Amino acid sequence: MLAGLALLTTAPAYADSCNNPDALGTSRTIVVDPREHPRIGTMQYAQTLPLRDKEVVLTFDDGPIPKYSNQILDILAAECVKATFFIVGRMAKEFPDGVRKLIRLGHTVGTHSENHPLSMNRMPIEQAQKEIEDGIANTTAALGDPALLSPFFRIPGLLRASAVEDYLASRGIQTWSADFPADDWRHVSSQTVHDLAISRIKAKGKGILLLHDIQPRTVAALPGILRDLKAGGYRIVHVEAATADKPKTPTQPQDWQMHPVSETVAITRWHKVPGFSFAHLDMLPAPEITASDQLLSLTENFDRARRPRGAAPMTAQAPWPPRANMPAPTTVDALPVPAPSLFEMAERHMQPIKVLVRLPHHAAHEPGVQSAKNDGIARLISIDASAPRRTIPGAIPPGLTPTAAAAAPR
Numbered sequence: 001m002l003a004g005l006a007l008l009t010t011a012p013a014y015a016d017s018c019n020n021p022d023a024l025g026t027s028r029t030i031v032v033d034p035r036e037h038p039r040i041g042t043m044q045y046a047q048t049l050p051l052r053d054k055e056v057v058l059t060f061d062d063g064p065i066p067k068y069s070n071q072i073l074d075i076l077a078a079e080c081v082k083a084t085f086f087i088v089g090r091m092a093k094e095f096p097d098g099v100r101k102l103i104r105l106g107h108t109v110g111t112h113s114e115n116h117p118l119s120m121n122r123m124p125i126e127q128a129q130k131e132i133e134d135g136i137a138n139t140t141a142a143l144g145d146p147a148l149l150s151p152f153f154r155i156p157g158l159l160r161a162s163a164v165e166d167y168l169a170s171r172g173i174q175t176w177s178a179d180f181p182a183d184d185w186r187h188v189s190s191q192t193v194h195d196l197a198i199s200r201i202k203a204k205g206k207g208i209l210l211l212h213d214i215q216p217r218t219v220a221a222l223p224g225i226l227r228d229l230k231a232g233g234y235r236i237v238h239v240e241a242a243t244a245d246k247p248k249t250p251t252q253p254q255d256w257q258m259h260p261v262s263e264t265v266a267i268t269r270w271h272k273v274p275g276f277s278f279a280h281l282d283m284l285p286a287p288e289i290t291a292s293d294q295l296l297s298l299t300e301n302f303d304r305a306r307r308p309r310g311a312a313p314m315t316a317q318a319p320w321p322p323r324a325n326m327p328a329p330t331t332v333d334a335l336p337v338p339a340p341s342l343f344e345m346a347e348r349h350m351q352p353i354k355v356l357v358r359l360p361h362h363a364a365h366e367p368g369v370q371s372a373k374n375d376g377i378a379r380l381i382s383i384d385a386s387a388p389r390r391t392i393p394g395a396i397p398p399g400l401t402p403t404a405a406a407a408a409p410r
């Protein structure tokens, strides 16, 4: 009995193993060493988790809020899927049972600051450190054992700053960005959340999906997301941090790249621009992006965030690299028939412009930026739900397309 209790409190309990034969399931667990790879997620960084094609890692931020978090957990349990949760310290203090439940169900728990300030990119580093440490302290207090907390941190709103990242790295904590959001913190329909999640996953082929377990639209969207991932042949990967007893999963340096530099990828990149003139890239050897995927993600494209206020949306909407990135003229001239595909591409280019695009609000106009720190949890949640269209800081790593880009999540 005592041994059983100890097991429940010191290790993920997999006793409630999956009994749904049709479940999506968790295909494998990878163990990562934060010290070797301190920053991951191609929305902002050069590296991401060492995933194989069609592997997806699910992450949920901002909880727990039992009303919604419990529904998320039920949905994940029904599909036997393990995820990573980034906890807000104040939420952990308010709902410690919700944090313990995550461990009990076998999920990974990281942290997401104490108060979810949307200003870690510009606050004094001492204040940022306090946000980080208080969040860790309250989450650890809820768990009752520091060993149950993974050294994973996601910066609120992905508002990164080098000093913050350096501090986290010095603490042996891995900074998690993501590879694709689904905009579930915005006032969009659950169908939109579903569609964005699926289209962006398809566009990159693998990666870390950023969701929020405190949003009703996420609760509504998640079953369909999991169903379509299964139907599409995707596999869910669970992530844990290496410890003295748990060695890291062996990887090669290139495994941490979204698109490793290789002969194959070079060819793929060549295809990126002219490839849009083909309707179904799925038949190509190494498709990265299909035109339809790109169109669907246009409204949340990073390009929008970089567009000057009031500028016409059309110019920034091209979902492929600017013409300057196209093959050099000599290369194009060497092609037998370059012109037709280019013309066809231009026609497709025009279609997405029908989408109504809301221009981003500048961060300074965002409600709650100043008050988030001192207000109550209800206020915190409402800020999360209010979802201002805010620009994302941080550069897109060289060589990446802007497809992953989107306004910053919460």
Ligand SMILES: [Zn+2]
Binding pocket: 061, 062, 112, 116, 156, 157, 409, 410
């Ligand atoms: Zn958040």
